[in-house]
Amino acid sequence: MSTAPETAPLPRALLHPRWWLAWALLGIGRLLCRLPVGWLLAIGSGIGWTVWRLLPSRRRIVRINLRLCFPELDEPTIVRMVEGHFRALGMGLFEALLAWLAPDAKLRDRIEVRGIEHLDAAHADGAGVLLLTGHFTQLEMAARGICLAQRPFHAMYRPADNAFVDWWMHRWRAERSGRPALPKDDLKSLLRALRSGHAVWYGPDQTLEVPGAIFVPFFGVPTLTLTATAKLATLGRARVVPFFGERRNGRYLVTVQPALENFPSGDDVADARRINALIEDAVLKCPEQYFWSHRRFKHRPPGAEDVYRRT
Numbered sequence: 001m002s003t004a005p006e007t008a009p010l011p012r013a014l015l016h017p018r019w020w021l022a023w024a025l026l027g028i029g030r031l032l033c034r035l036p037v038g039w040l041l042a043i044g045s046g047i048g049w050t051v052w053r054l055l056p057s058r059r060r061i062v063r064i065n066l067r068l069c070f071p072e073l074d075e076p077t078i079v080r081m082v083e084g085h086f087r088a089l090g091m092g093l094f095e096a097l098l099a100w101l102a103p104d105a106k107l108r109d110r111i112e113v114r115g116i117e118h119l120d121a122a123h124a125d126g127a128g129v130l131l132l133t134g135h136f137t138q139l140e141m142a143a144r145g146i147c148l149a150q151r152p153f154h155a156m157y158r159p160a161d162n163a164f165v166d167w168w169m170h171r172w173r174a175e176r177s178g179r180p181a182l183p184k185d186d187l188k189s190l191l192r193a194l195r196s197g198h199a200v201w202y203g204p205d206q207t208l209e210v211p212g213a214i215f216v217p218f219f220g221v222p223t224l225t226l227t228a229t230a231k232l233a234t235l236g237r238a239r240v241v242p243f244f245g246e247r248r249n250g251r252y253l254v255t256v257q258p259a260l261e262n263f264p265s266g267d268d269v270a271d272a273r274r275i276n277a278l279i280e281d282a283v284l285k286c287p288e289q290y291f292w293s294h295r296r297f298k299h300r301p302p303g304a305e306d307v308y309r310r311t
Helices: 017-032 037-054 056-069 075-101 116-123 139-148 163-177 187-195 228-235 268-285
Strands: 111-114 128-132 154-157 199-202 214-218 221-225 238-248 251-256
Touching: 017 075, 017 163, 037 075, 056 075, 075 139, 075 238, 111 139, 116 128, 116 238, 116 251, 128 187, 128 228, 139 163, 139 238, 139 251, 154 163, 154 187, 187 199, 187 228, 214 268, 221 268, 228 238, 228 268, 238 268
Parallel strands: 111 251, 128 199, 128 238, 154 199
Antiparallel strands: 214 221, 238 251
């Protein structure tokens, strides 16, 4: 079911000596991917532990987020979860490297994909699909699982300031997923892809302060939440198929869920709350692996206190 990838040609400017270090680092990354996966995850865990010890300001953000979302947990448990999150972040660095650079043979037996038939069913009548997920530390491995299942999709991405990184990430995503990556602000191309019956990777849970965002609960905390999921599904005449990954003892489970029924409902608040609830359920399966280091609750309802302000 895969298609021939559309890849960006190498710009001659990237052969200039100023980019030789970037090429060298890419080569080192490829060499690292030759190491056993278990070794890389252990190294990443150690790096994460070191960051946990050395960056108290970031550690504080993670603790605040966890305390807000899990008020029922005692302090020792929260402390363990904070450390576990930083270890997951460190492993995530190498998981991304493996997802980007490792050959299929190295990962195929390590990533299990369940429910891929739900994606096929959503496409059965030619409809486009929003492959909805959340920002987890192993999100690149989860996306690679869909690639290994040979279901092509477009990845939405934010263009990088670094020309080498932007070219290489665009090229890699096209080669792996079988479809060209789409800039997040290119609404016209996004809708065209959906209306053409394609799948588009979409993660709506790192909020930008944009018109139309509303406050709905996330783990009981009023959280500025995008309403774009419902709007894209409507304008793109697309179905929304959630999928989430989790790391389990050095292996990966990617679960594709059935397409959401009666979505959009026409009620922006109910639809946004439904998306948040899906992500909450996924977080509860592997809480340390969610991106708690992001200031998820930076924007507050009128009159509410700044939860990150130092007193």
